[in-house]
Amino acid sequence: MELDDRKFKILEAVIRNYLQTGEPVGSRTISKDSDMALSSATIRNEMADLEEMGYIIQPHTSAGRIPTDKGYRLYVDSILRQKEHEISRRDALIKKRENELAKIKEEYASKMDRVEEVMQAVARTLANDTNYTTMISSSVGGGHKIKFVQLSRVEQHKLLVVIVMENNIIRNKVFMISETLSDESLLKLNMMLNTTVTGLTVEELERQLVRLERENGSQPLLREVLDIIFETVRNADDVQIVTGGTTNIFKYPELCVSEIARDLITALEDKKGLSSLISPVSPDDGSIRFYIGEETPVKSMKDCSVVTATYELSDGVSGTIGIIGPKRMDYEMVVETLNNIRMRLDDLFKKS
Amino acid sequence: MELDDRKFKILEAVIRNYLQTGEPVGSRTISKDSDMALSSATIRNEMADLEEMGYIIQPHTSAGRIPTDKGYRLYVDSILRQKEHEISRRDALIKKRENELAKIKEEYASKMDRVEEVMQAVARTLANDTNYTTMISSSVGGGHKIKFVQLSRVEQHKLLVVIVMENNIIRNKVFMISETLSDESLLKLNMMLNTTVTGLTVEELERQLVRLERENGSQPLLREVLDIIFETVRNADDVQIVTGGTTNIFKYPELCVSEIARDLITALEDKKGLSSLISPVSPDDGSIRFYIGEETPVKSMKDCSVVTATYELSDGVSGTIGIIGPKRMDYEMVVETLNNIRMRLDDLFKKS
DNA sequence: GTTAGCACTCATTTGTTTTGAGTGCTAACA
DNA sequence: TGTTAGCACTCAAAACAAATGAGTGCTAAC
Numbered sequence: 107m108e109l110d111d112r113k114f115k116i117l118e119a120v121i122r123n124y125l126q127t128g129e130p131v132g133s134r135t136i137s138k139d140s141d142m143a144l145s146s147a148t149i150r151n152e153m154a155d156l157e158e159m160g161y162i163i164q165p166h167t168s169a170g171r172i173p174t175d176k177g178y179r180l181y182v183d184s185i186l187r188q189k190e191h192e193i194s195r196r197d198a199l200i201k202k203r204e205n206e207l208a209k210i211k212e213e214y215a216s217k218m219d220r221v222e223e224v225m226q227a228v229a230r231t232l233a234n235d236t237n238y239t240t241m242i243s244s245s246v247g248g249g250h251k252i253k254f255v256q257l258s259r260v261e262q263h264k265l266l267v268v269i270v271m272e273n274n275i276i277r278n279k280v281f282m283i284s285e286t287l288s289d290e291s292l293l294k295l296n297m298m299l300n301t302t303v304t305g306l307t308v309e310e311l312e313r314q315l316v317r318l319e320r321e322n323g324s325q326p327l328l329r330e331v332l333d334i335i336f337e338t339v340r341n342a343d344d345v346q347i348v349t350g351g352t353t354n355i356f357k358y359p360e361l362c363v364s365e366i367a368r369d370l371i372t373a374l375e376d377k378k379g380l381s382s383l384i385s386p387v388s389p390d391d392g393s394i395r396f397y398i399g400e401e402t403p404v405k406s407m408k409d410c411s412v413v414t415a416t417y418e419l420s421d422g423v424s425g426t427i428g429i430i431g432p433k434r435m436d437y438e439m440v441v442e443t444l445n446n447i448r449m450r451l452d453d454l455f456k457k458s
Numbered sequence: 459m460e461l462d463d464r465k466f467k468i469l470e471a472v473i474r475n476y477l478q479t480g481e482p483v484g485s486r487t488i489s490k491d492s493d494m495a496l497s498s499a500t501i502r503n504e505m506a507d508l509e510e511m512g513y514i515i516q517p518h519t520s521a522g523r524i525p526t527d528k529g530y531r532l533y534v535d536s537i538l539r540q541k542e543h544e545i546s547r548r549d550a551l552i553k554k555r556e557n558e559l560a561k562i563k564e565e566y567a568s569k570m571d572r573v574e575e576v577m578q579a580v581a582r583t584l585a586n587d588t589n590y591t592t593m594i595s596s597s598v599g600g601g602h603k604i605k606f607v608q609l610s611r612v613e614q615h616k617l618l619v620v621i622v623m624e625n626n627i628i629r630n631k632v633f634m635i636s637e638t639l640s641d642e643s644l645l646k647l648n649m650m651l652n653t654t655v656t657g658l659t660v661e662e663l664e665r666q667l668v669r670l671e672r673e674n675g676s677q678p679l680l681r682e683v684l685d686i687i688f689e690t691v692r693n694a695d696d697v698q699i700v701t702g703g704t705t706n707i708f709k710y711p712e713l714c715v716s717e718i719a720r721d722l723i724t725a726l727e728d729k730k731g732l733s734s735l736i737s738p739v740s741p742d743d744g745s746i747r748f749y750i751g752e753e754t755p756v757k758s759m760k761d762c763s764v765v766t767a768t769y770e771l772s773d774g775v776s777g778t779i780g781i782i783g784p785k786r787m788d789y790e791m792v793v794e795t796l797n798n799i800r801m802r803l804d805d806l807f808k809k810s
Numbered sequence: 811g812t813t814a815g816c817a818c819t820c821a822t823t824t825g826t827t828t829t830g831a832g833t834g835c836t837a838a839c840a
Numbered sequence: 841t842g843t844t845a846g847c848a849c850t851c852a853a854a855a856c857a858a859a860t861g862a863g864t865g866c867t868a869a870c
Contacts, residue, residue, distance in 0.1 A: 130862095130863090132864085133863075134862085134863075144812080144813090145812070145813050145814080146813090146863095147812075147813050147814070147815090147865095148811085148812060148813070150863090150864070151865090153864095154864085164863090164864085165821095166820065166821065167818095167819050167820055167821090167863085167864070168818085168819045168820045168821070168861090168863050168864060169820085169821075169862080169863065169864090170862080170863065170864095253612060253613075254610070254612045254618070256608075256620075258606070258608050258620075260605060260606045260622055261605075266606070266620070266622060266628070268608075268620050268630065270612055270618060270632070274632065276618070276630050276632070278620065278630060280622070280626065280628070352723065352727065353720055353723050353724045353727070356716060356719075356720040364708060364714045364719070367716070367719070368708040371704065371705050371723065375704065375705070482831095482832090484831065484833085485832075485833080486832075496843080496844090497843070497844050497845080498832090498844090499843075499845070500843055500844070502832090502833070502834075503834090503842095503843090505833095506833085506834075516832090516833085517852095518850090518851065518852065519832085519849095519852090520830090520831065520832050520833060520849085520850045520851045520852070521831080521833090521851085521852075522831080522833095
């Protein structure tokens with residue numbers, strides 16, 4: 107069977123309606139609401155076809171139809187295709203978002219060193235605006251350079267190492283050393299670190315490590331310090347994920363079922379699990395990615411849709427923003443929003 | 459009416475039973491289960507009295523009784539009173555907890571600089587063990603001393619300040635300066651900082667600030683740096699609260715009602731709100747504090763009980779551990795657990 | 811190809827009955 | 841005087857039974 111234009115229009119109408127109401131939609135509704143001048147009977151025939159083709163389904167015999175994952179997928183793809191031609195609500199949205207972001211910017215300009223906090227703020231704002239749950243990851247894939255390393259003595263046998271990465275993530279670590287270290291040695295060590303380590307990525311650092319350790323094999327202290335730096339940097343280069351608006355899921359009855367809600371919240375707490383929504387970074391076409399229902403890699407989100415977008419900042423830092431909501435989320439709005447925030451995120455982060 | 463010994467025993471039996479089942483308990487059950495050789499009729503009479511006195515209540519006419527907040531309170535107080543004489547399950551519990559904590563210790567010994575992470579781990583473990591939701595705060599009331607301050611140049615006009623507090627919380631901040639700063643000036647600044655700032659608490663620092671700024675009034679840079687340090691330290695001295703096992707609330711049907719669950723989770727996300735469970739620090743009698751039902755300062759927890767204990771570490775660091783669960787939580791176990799973890803927490807933190 | 815009409819389905823709502831756990835009260839008992 | 845057996849009573853919850861109505865599929869006519 108062929109999906110002709112009329113069938114598609116009907117499918118679209120069904121989905122649009124379902125997005126709003128969350129209730130199965132019947133032929134009569136479509137016949138009246140849509141601008142196609144067709145009787146309910148005709149619609150009915152078409153809907154039967156659409157069901158046969160797998161785009162919609164009846165929850166039970168005498169109910170209206172609701173979209174299947176396949177139906178959503180078709181709809182979403184079509185939205186994306188015509189997105190660029192649209193201007194619709196964009197103006198209003200942009201204005202709103204600009205205000206919001208200005209607020210974040212102001213409030214957090216002074217805290218830019220704590221990248222997590224900014225992410226947190228963005229996640230929350232975004233969740234507030236969209237009424238969905240959000241997640242933001244930073245630094246997908248690592249590969250950032252070390253900008254600055256410094257070793258200082260905090261107590262007699264206690265050293266502090268501070269590392270600043272180029273994406274302004276700062277890590278520090280206190281550790282004990284067994285031998286005593288003179289001030290000179292510390293100074294020398296610092297100088298050496300800054301000449302050998304600065305500018306390297308984690309991977310490069312790892313390679314460098316092997317070499318350095320071979321050359322200075324006999325210096326256990328140096329070895330120890332380098333190991334700790336490596337460990338710390340690797341840690342800093344980890345993907346960080348923060349979430350916002352977790353409780354927004356309670357706004358959608360279909361997710362309120364206590365079992366579903368519990369699993370969802372558990373999944374949202376488990377940052378490791380979330381990273382599967384990020385890892386398969388597409389070649390940076392900057393595109394937006396949809397996981398509808400069963401498509402998602404996180405099982406407990408099978409009743410949700412997840413929309414992700416990658417952002418890429420000027421200094422090579424990149425990450426992913428995700429929006430998690432019911433399958434009947436307002437995809438258009440979400441796409442707009444994501445596109446938008448992606449652009450502005452750049453400003454925000456560049457500022458520091 | 460007087461609450462004689464028999465009445466109390468019956469009340470206790472009712473509560474014990476309800477803690478386990480979560481169902482209203484009738485006179486017949488008590489008559490059979492308890493070791494008092496009394497018929498259900500007699501129990502019934504006593505229960506009628508207990509209800510009149512406000513310790514138990516009938517959810518509806520033909521149902522058994524459930525404890526009121528007042529009933530729980532009586533029960534809890536009595537547990538506390540005889541706690542010291544008991545040894546009951548303690549041995550088994552201690553063993554279990556020792557294992558758990560050993561694991562945390564091992565895993566996190568190397569991360570002790572990130573106090574939050576350790577707290578997080580403890581919270582999670584505790585939640586796992588008890589099946590309730592947990593929260594841990596650190597550094598109630600502030601008043602910690604600054605152990606170490608260091609200023610370094612990251613880029614031409616970008617400085618990094620690192621501050622280590624005596625409780626090993628580390629804070630850092632990157633900030634821009636307008637004027638150029640020579641290496642010497644930086645060195646001098648650092649030396650000055652470490653002589654004037656180290657050893658002060660936030661409050662003392664604030665007072666010091668005023669003085670310093672008067673003396674060196676003309677040095678805008680110094681003023682700027684000091685302000686930033688102050689800001690950062692105040693931030694570091696903030697109460698930090700982490701939670702664990704949020705989703706445990708779904709284990710108790712009476713909390714699963716979507717409205718209650720939503721409000722609870724929202725409350726748990728709102729760390730500021732949680733601090734009201736902490737702020738009224740009792741004169742450090744190290745006692746355990748119970749909030750039963752409506753007694754809690756957090757409205758959305760009116761269907762829960764919250765048990766908190768303060769811990770106090772050797773170096774003057776202190777905080778609060780809280781356990782949040784249904785009103786019918788296993789109070790005895792919770793008390794044991796809290797007493798226990800409080801002792802061990804000391805070890806854990808001292809290690810760093 | 812479209813539509814009106816009709817019989818049919820079935821989740822949901824509403825009402826009714828049954829069941830049973832639990833009570834309060836009274837009268838008898840120790 | 842405190843305890844208990846017995847009985848009538850209450851009421852939530854479970855089970856059952858229409859009634860409702862939104863929505864369908866199919867057929868026959870336009």
